[in-house]
Amino acid sequence: MNLQPYLDFTQELAAAAADVILPYYGKTDCGLESKDDDSPVTLADRGAEEVMRAMIEKKFPGHGIVGEEYGTQNADAEWVWILDPIDGTKSFIAAVPLFGTLIGLLHNGKPVVGCVNQPVLNQLLLGDNETTTLNGKKVCVRPTTKISESLLLTTDPIRPHKVHDGAAYDKLASKARTVRTWGDCYGYLMLSSGWADIMLDPILAAWDLLPVLPCLQGAGVTVSSWDGTPIAEFDAARGGDKMFTCIASAPAIHSEVVDILNGRA
Amino acid sequence: MNLQPYLDFTQELAAAAADVILPYYGKTDCGLESKDDDSPVTLADRGAEEVMRAMIEKKFPGHGIVGEEYGTQNADAEWVWILDPIDGTKSFIAAVPLFGTLIGLLHNGKPVVGCVNQPVLNQLLLGDNETTTLNGKKVCVRPTTKISESLLLTTDPIRPHKVHDGAAYDKLASKARTVRTWGDCYGYLMLSSGWADIMLDPILAAWDLLPVLPCLQGAGVTVSSWDGTPIAEFDAARGGDKMFTCIASAPAIHSEVVDILNGRA
Structure with missing residues (x-):
């Protein structure tokens, strides 16, 4: 299967989204609203998705979105x-530049192309499960073997306590060398590029996770659900409504991280 | 007292430090070492300070450093x-761009000029207790009146538990709308520029805090030690060895933040 045309088009989508997003960055009048789940959305979010959808519908009218x-x-x-x-x-x-545009392509439900694009930092992470590149240069996870030497990332320091075993999370956090909330897609970019060792997401939507998987896989990162089982396949019937969990890390420490977070170590 | 020559020179120092730092940014061979307190230092840290010290000694030979x-x-x-x-x-x-170069000038022990320069993000925050500018444009704290609407920042999510009342910190964190570790000097830059509402530092050195104070003061931020008392004056006899604490926030919520962190609310 030749994925190159899709990899190329993914970069076109990312560039088009960045053109919409950047004029709003660092402005207080970005049309901020709260969605039903109290999460924020802006004119930049909406405009960037509109542009990408129109490009996909034009180029690949038979594809789903x-x-x-x-x-x-x-x-x-x-x-x-x-x-x-x-x-x-x-x-x-x-106005913190650690956000990104996520673009993924599923083939029969399986993520085969993934992209994290950071418009402000000019960082494009692109993966196809075999190879992952950052701005065109091949990258991979670093060979960390000890949690005590790890940089642990998660998006929100409170959420692990809300939806999982908070004491187990605290135990893991206390073992890590450094803990930071350089999270969202930036955490996965750091992990795939060899700058961090563990990235946790206690709960996330299909569009938060599936576009990242081909990057993690191509960079040699080990990934599982919070309970240690494989990430579930995309469920077409439920679309984006199915929620996921994720533990991504350097391979040598992954099983220990899973065991600690599930109270087994 | 005309501070303009010092404000101008501060920007020269910041630019010279950035020239030293940037070539090391995003490289894995930055000469990383651990200091006695296990904190990291690199060739970039050392080279940037050497350059600034040489410039000061040449221009103001009678000044202390x-x-x-x-x-x-x-x-x-x-x-x-x-x-x-x-x-x-x-x-x-x-390789996370949220670090900065801090430059402060004390007059008879009182901070009168302060600077946070972000070499990667090209953000220069400059304050003289009266006015604070970000890249030359005047900035100020935003008028937040409720902790429940606040963005709370701290450098390390674990450290408040190690050196203060951890349960009180957790109580404050649970009241905030969002908690992140966009900390170090970037947290003070965000607060001074109107993008965040609370920035906490459970423990920090003179060089971490004093250069930031003229920026916070000039931007209308309220600042105190962790226990609510004023920040102590610089102690010349002890040089940089005296440790500080800091709670900086929008004025209307400061006393409530202090009360919660000290178990009084």
């Missing part, structure tokens, strides 16, 4: 694009 | 420069 802002269409197609125009909207609205 | 990497000289002078070449070295060595 699952997007954070404008929902699901044709999700049982052979090829389905999965879009998060701004992953890390809380970062974006605080 | 207190620097993180090369110690204290002539600290009882009327004018003393206080330098942290890379505040946020843990961020720097992880």
Whole structure:
């Protein structure tokens, strides 16, 4: 299967989204609203997704699309694009550049192309499960063997306590060398590029996770659900509504991280 | 007192430090070492402080200097420069751009000029207790009146538990709208520029805090020690060895933040 045309088109989508997003960055008048789940959305989120959807519909009219802002269409197609125009909207609205545009392509439900694009930092992470590149240069996870030497990332320091075993999370955090909330997609970019060792997401949507998987896989990162089981396949019937969990880390420490977070170590 | 020559020179120092730092940014061979307190230092930290010290000694030979990497000289002078070449070295060595160079000038022990320069993000925050500018444009704290609407920042999510009342910190964190570790000097930059509401530092050195104070003061931020008392004056006899604490926030919520962190609310 030749994925190159899709990899090329993914970069076109990322560039188009960045053109919409950047004029809003660092402005207080970005049309901020709260969604039903109290998460923020802006004119930049909406505009960037609109642009990407229009480009996909024009170039690949038979493909499906699952997007954070404008929902699901044709999700049982052979090829389905999965879009998060701004992953890390809380970062974006605080003028912190650690947000990104996520673009994924599923083939029969399996993520085969993934992209994290950081418009402010000019960092494009692109993966196809075999190879992952950052701005065109091949990258991979670093060979960390001890949690005590790790940089642990998660998006929100409170959320692990809300949806999982908080004491187990605290135990893991106390073992790590450094803990930071350089999270959202930036955490996965750091892990794939060899700058961090563990990235946790206690709960996340399909568009937060599936576009990242081909990057993690191509960079040699080990990934599982919070309970240690494989990440579930995309469920076309449910579109973007199925929630996921994720533990991504350097391979040698992954099973220990899973055991600690589940109270087994 | 005309501070303009010192404000101008501060920007020259910041630019010279950035020229040293940037070639090391995003590289894994930045000469990383651990100091006696297990905190990291790099060739970039050392080189940037060397350059700034040489510039000060040449231009103002009678001035004192207190620097993180090369110690204290002539600290009882009327004018003393206080330098942290890379505040946020843990961020720097992880290729995260949220670190900065801190430059302060004390007059008879009182901070009168302060600067946070972010070399990667091209953000220069400059304050003189009266006015604070970000890249030349006047900035100020935002008028937040409720902790429930606040963005709370701290450098390390674990440290408040180690050196203060951890349960009180957890109580404050649970009240905030969002909690992140966009800390070190970047947290003070965000607060001064109106993008965040609370920034906490459970423990920090003179060079971490004193250069930031004229920026916070000029931007209308309320600042105190962790226990609510004023920040202590610089102690020339102790140079950089005296440790500080800091709670900085929007004025209307400051006393409530202090009360919660000290178990009084």
